[in-house]
Amino acid sequence: MTISCARNLARMLVLLTLSALSFSALASSSLNVLMYHHVADDTPPATSTRVDDFRAHLEYLDEHHEVVDLVWALEQIQAGEPIPDNAVALTFDDTYINVYDTAWPMLQEYDFPFTIFVATQPVDQGSRIVIQWDQLREMHDAGVRLLNHSHAHEYMVRHDAYDDAWREAVINTVETAQRRLTEELGEAPPKIFAYPYGEYNDRLRDIMDDLGYISMGQHSGGIAEFSDWQALPRFAAGGTAANLDTLRVKLQSRPLPVEYPLPDQVTNDRRPVLEARLLDNDDVRWDALNCFTGAGRPIPFEIEDGVLRVQNDEDFRDGRNRYNCTAPARSGGFYWLSRQWVINQGPADY
Incomplete structure (x- = not known):
């Protein structure tokens, strides 16, 4: 991230903080979910949350939020039922052993429910960096949610052709993971999947x-x-996103009300166009909406005939990029929309 981008991001977060400070919690049917990978001080920084930072996250959540079970909260929202004010769910991807050794004991101190998205092939292979089946059964029996993250954890969309063979491979990696979880845990997990x-x-x-x-x-x-x-x-709550000052601001947000699905995120266009039809919501201050790249640089947008149109004015690099749009709420707090773009990707071994 460049210095100018960092300053723009900091400016955006200051504005959002001022809005969030006036937030008065109401019974809601919206949920924020945190995503972790490693909880350790000696693992790749980009996907790691340092142990002291993780402890700080838990202390903050205990004081300011209601940590809820992901599956229950999603069921409630789909049914149009309320969930607790300031509800947050915790998730961990990739089944790393430090989640068992380090994160789980800390989570137990707070009695926080959480979910692990399990890629089953590394567990089947006995990889030393992941939680083993006997340990996963121990966690499952203690109430930890273990859900599907594919079998082999390979890239699923970086391909030249999306043909019958690709479709068959996708279905196979998803269904194999679901079958292995069912076999090892003694019951079928809820059908909730995290894309690798x-x-x-x-x-x-x-x-x-x-x-x-x-x-x-x-x-x-x-x-x-x-x-x-x-x-x-x-x-995300790891890497640079583990910073509690910025994380607490994000946790005050609500989803920006737009019509889904959004345009396909995989594109060769380095300046992709996001168009989203806005849903009626008098609480959103559409006149104060702003849009940024994932690095925090402001980008052009317009609202016309109830449609938000966002397009970067600089080329994105290859790989994952992002648009973020935020708008203050009249009731306090703010609304957030993010669109990831996967740019100009070649074939993957799949």
């Missing part, structure tokens, strides 16, 4: 819909009844 690397396209989300799954990405934002249930967002 948070990447999906329209074809993949349609497959997950056909298979009957709720699916989650790695883009930021909250969840409401109007959300895309094959592409639910989560706020």
Whole structure:
């Protein structure tokens, strides 16, 4: 991140903080979900939350939020039922052993429910960096949610052709993981899936819909009844996103009310266009909406005839990029929309 981008991001978060400070909690049917990978001081920084930082997160959540079970909260929201004010769910991707050794004992101190999205092949292979089946059964028996993260944890959308062979491979990795979890745990887990690397396209989300799954990405934002249930967002809480000062601001947000699904996130266009039809909501200050890249640089947008149109004025790099749009709430707090883009990707070994 450049210095100028960092300053823009800091400016955006200051504005959001001022808005969030006036937030008065109401019974709500929206949920913010945090996503972790490693909880350790000696693992790759980009996907790690340092132990002291994780402890600080838990202390803050205990004082200011209601940590809820992910599956229960999603069921409530889909049914149009309220969940606790300031509800947050905790998730961990990839089944790393430090979640068992380090994070779990700390979570038990607070009696916080949490979910692990399990890629089953590394567990089957006995990889030393992941939690083993006997340990996963111990966690399952203690009430930890263990859900589907595919079998092999490979890129699912970086392909030249989305043909019958690709579709068969996608279904196989999802169904193999679900079968292995069922075999090892003695019961079928709820059909909730986390895309490896948070990447999906329209074809993949349609497959997950056909298979009957709720699916989650790695883009930021909250969840409401109007959300895309094959592409639910989560706020990253590792790497640079582990900073509690910025994380607490994000946790005051609510999902921006727009019509889903959004345009396909996989594109060769380095300046992709986001168009989203706005839903009626008198609480949103649409006149004060602003949009930024994932690095915090302001980008052009317009609202015309109830449609938000956002397009970067600089080329994105290859790989994952992001638009974020925020707007203050008249009742206090603010609304958040994020759109991830996967740019110009070649084939993957899948």
